[in-house]
Amino acid sequence: MSPKTLTAEAVTTEAKYPRSIPYIIGNEAAERFSFYGMRSILATFLVAQFFNPTLNPALQTVAEAKANESTHFFVTLAYTLPFVGGLVADWFTGKYRIILYISIVYCLGHLCLAIFDNNLNGFILGLVLIAVGAGGIKSCVSANVGDQFDKSNQVLLSKVYGWFYFSINAGSVISTILIPWVYANWGAKWAFGIPGLLMALATIIFFLGRKKYVRVPPGGINKNNFVFISIYALFNLGKKQKGQSWLDVAKGEYNSEKVEGVKAVYRVMAVFIFAPIFWAMWDQNLSEWVLQAQKLDRHINLGFTSFTILPGQVQTANPIFLLSFIPLFTYFIYPFFDKIGIKATPLRRLGAGLALTALSFVIIAFVQQNVDNGGHPSVWWQIFAYVVLSAAEVLVSITGLEYAYTQAPKSMKSTMSAIWLLTVAAGNLFDALINGNISEGGFFARFTGASYYWLFVGICIAFLVVYLFVAPRLKERSYITEPEKEDIIAQTNNL
Template identity: 45%
Template sequence: MAEPLPAKSSRFPPQIPYIIGNEACERFSFYGMRNILTVFLIDYLLVNANPDTAAREAMAKSHFHLFMSGVYFFPLFGGYLADRFLGKYRVILWLSLLYCVGHACLALFENSPTGFYTGLFLIALGSGGIKPCVSAMVGDQFTEENKHLVKKVFAIFYWTINFGSFFASLFIPLALKRLGPAVAFGIPGVLMFMATVIYWLGRRHYVIVPPTGHNPHSFLKVLFSALGNRRERPAGGDWLSGARKAHPEEAIEGVRAVFRINLLLMPTVPFFWMLFDQKASTWVVQARGMDQQIGSFTFQPSQMQFVNPALVMILIPVLAGVIYPAFQKTRWELTPLRRMPLGLIIGAFSYIIAGYYQVLIEGGTKLNIAWQILPYIVLTLAEILVSTTGLEFAYTQAPREMKGVVQSLWLVNTTLANIAVAIASSLNIFQGSGQFFFYSGLAFLAGVGMALMARKYKVRDYYQQSGPIPVGEHAAPGLTAKGA
């Protein structure tokens, strides 16, 4: 006789508020310091290094994007430590403490490049290292009795991320202008300390999933086995078939899936992140040359970034609840393989708009900063089409054993994009309006290229089986890279 199904619970586990509170404070702290970083570098830290404003702007953009490349590289480190050795709870707690030290360095060493850049390194390590652990930690708290609440809690989780980003973008630039760098960087530091304390307070309630330890059939082990035994592959087999000597077929198929996904995403998606992350650098520099008075309020250049999280909270429900279902009723459904190329092309148009503004500014027209709202709307729409869709697509196309690898490679896309922008900025090849049209052209070509490659891609979805599952793996589809 079959065992009765467990009764469903309608209440969240008591530890969830601790993790949500931690995430709200941590995201405020991160976006608060990140959104003023470019202006601080131009107007404060780099002033003595170079008196030329244009040169400082290029240097500030380069340093900003190197920092962001670290933020999206260190998840590989944090995720590996958590999965293999230490577990998620300890990695989050210990790296959060380093994160707090990094914030303290920013507040205390505003005039010392060595101290300040040490702080940025620690924040990149802390923020990046905990990034893959926190969302999975949320999912680990659910069981068969309440797993139906996972989707709801991650909706709250995602809104919390944008809620923190929204208020940080509004208030921290004002603090930099009126109270100075020490206070402006100190406030995010206090919020990060609060985040760590809130997380620690829930320690007696968390479900702790132990690390998995050594994996004999990991992605790299299968890959190296295939390369080492390439002469032993069977007739008609592909180059990965040589790994059959040491690994089961499902592990080899997982590696094939990883390559299949990334042959589509990695040549194209980084060009979107080149656009998106420059809203905190190139677009801030453009805003510095605009009329910042809107009515009786004077906007700081960095404050315009509040438009993005505000629009995300509005547009995601509209797209998911209205636009996508409407297209589903037509013959041209907005499938993931259509959304992502469309998002890249829409992102390219946001830079055409911003580039046109820059042409007017260079011609002597004093545009009001409110005009930036239009390209922000277009770029945010592109973000939802590319980022949210791409993360979900990568997740569903990978077998369970390789979902972590695919999510890591998704973050590597952002790392590569920021390194490319950092190099281009340091070389200062493109200036003024030219840089906007350059990146727009790259994104447009990437969108067309992805659309052509997508026509040959064979969709193969992998979903979790029923029964007890590590619910944390359901987290990824509901999050953008912004907050994953």
């Protein structure tokens, strides 16, 4: 056995989990329960309580469009704010303070939902506060996990992140089963109140671990960042010389390596520009698909037992399939294609993911056509669409995060993660604008029923065609296989 192996084994044996980890994972599980639990009934509640309480069939299309508009605007805000939250934490407050303080705002938002279940303005205030809470801490919580580790226990980091993401999906699965049942049997106050209690529990759990966290202090405003460099370059385009990148004009004012890092970010953004259409379609499974599920035959017969599921419970299929598909794709599907000579590169995975996303909506469109014609199709067809959509999520979402990590230099990895979240916001903003236009009788009002889903199939295919043309021409550089200059120097000094 080599000395290196012995050393690695010794480190593994001696490595201990940070004492703060149970508090962070417990906090995340409770927070995700509260977020997904509330969202699992949001669209159906808005229709039934505020937009069409009399269940007038003539008002249903507009009511559903208004509910979808509100839901997607909420998600847009929740996924835009992580960029701001990350900057505030890094520059001014540190991660601990912003997570604790914003969690209190989060709790107040849930309280508003429970109190103002008969007051639309008060309810919307609650949604805004929850979006501020969820968005403000989203970019800080996962980074806070990494902060708890040092050289003595970094070998355990991947295992802890595994438990961290398990807690996210566990919270999601449990809440999307439980909260729709609570709503159906106990009403809105309890259905929104229980997620609020879980968020309060999440905040208490996080506070109890306050003396055990490793707290990385804020570093102050660093001018060598993506925003400042980009703005400077835009306002000084007149200084650009022939053959230069438009960002090269910033090199005299900013660190040259950081400017090169910003260039890498824009190269990745050339790929990320195709992600919003995926999120515009994926996020409909938590709103439009739930409303569709109300009109389906939701009786499940498994032979040994049978039961009827609620509309908000159907979406539980997504995290279940997702957890199953991650190892399937990682250990079987990708290696299979590599073995037959079709390398499963990130760009190919993203393209395949867009194709499957369109296919999932083809299934949903046919289901809706049946509903439009007076049919009552089985919910199994929607579950089949979830199978396809979950596979697309593995190909797009997980690959996108991997691509952001490998194609961005160390100094820009946090920026890339925030920009990836902004693609979610952009997709939901598109959904909100489409549904707002429908509710106001605008151009897209003609796209209702099945034609609404066919509209998105067409848009996705158009994006896919452009992607197939652009992807082969994109320049790539892996910062894993081609380290940055500063990393090479550091490695040389350690020899």
